[in-house]
Amino acid sequence: MVSISRAKTYESSAIRKLEQQVWKDKDCTGKYENAYLSRFGYVFVAKEKNKIIGAILAMKTAKEEIYVEDVIIHPKWQGQGLGKRLYETLFAACGNFPILALVNKTNEASIKLHKELGFKGVKKVKNPFGIDVEAESFLMRREKKE
Numbered sequence: 695m696v697s698i699s700r701a702k703t704y705e706s707s708a709i710r711k712l713e714q715q716v717w718k719d720k721d722c723t724g725k726y727e728n729a730y731l732s733r734f735g736y737v738f739v740a741k742e743k744n745k746i747i748g749a750i751l752a753m754k755t756a757k758e759e760i761y762v763e764d765v766i767i768h769p770k771w772q773g774q775g776l777g778k779r780l781y782e783t784l785f786a787a788c789g790n791f792p793i794l795a796l797v798n799k800t801n802e803a804s805i806k807l808h809k810e811l812g813f814k815g816v817k818k819v820k821n822p823f824g825i826d827v828e829a830e831s832f833l834m835r836r837e838k839k840e
């Protein structure tokens with residue numbers, strides 16, 4: 695059985711390892727440190743037999759919006775509703791704030807997931823992380839629910 699819980703700060707290195715595995719990138723790094731996010735942001739993990747198999751990492755910005763830094767599910771567990779469950783947990787936890795996510799324009803699964811959860815494309819962002827001039831993402835936004 696897969697359970698969802700708020701991440702503990704000490705779980706941040708396991709989350710980072712999962713990110714490296716999912717993105718197949720040893721240098722995979724987010725804009726913010728996982729430990730910082732786990733302590734002060736909104737980070738939830740999906741666990742099976744105490745092993746982290748999925749995570750969503752988000753934080754509140756100075757504009758009172760929630761910015762999703764990453765959402766990842768271990769390849770073996772993709773397509774089984776966990777991404778959706780993590781997002782639903784985030785929605786319940788962060789209350790009535792708009793939520794933003796940057797999604798690579800080629801990431802069809804993620805675009806579909808976000809649309810299904812009520813996100814809409816706001817604009818295209820070229821080279822969103824300043825490391826790849828070819829990269830292009832959609833900034834997606836889910837309005838707060840009245």
Ligand SMILES: CC(C)(COP(=O)(O)OP(=O)(O)OC[C@H]1O[C@@H](n2cnc3c(N)ncnc32)[C@H](O)[C@@H]1OP(=O)(O)O)[C@@H](O)C(=O)NCCC(=O)NCCS
Pocket residue numbers: 716764765766767768771772773774775776777778779795796797798801802803804806807808810
């Ligand atoms: C994208 C990702 C987070 C989705 O999580 P998931 O647990 O696999 O997705 P779910 O099973 O919760 O699916 C929810 C919805 O997402 C969409 N979706 C998920 N996987 C999909 C796929 N391979 N193709 C098309 N749509 C897909 C569907 O709309 C699906 O709803 P449905 O099952 O009713 O059709 C996950 O596949 C993943 O970690 N991918 C690699 C990392 C990544 O791309 N992260 C997103 C960064 S923005």
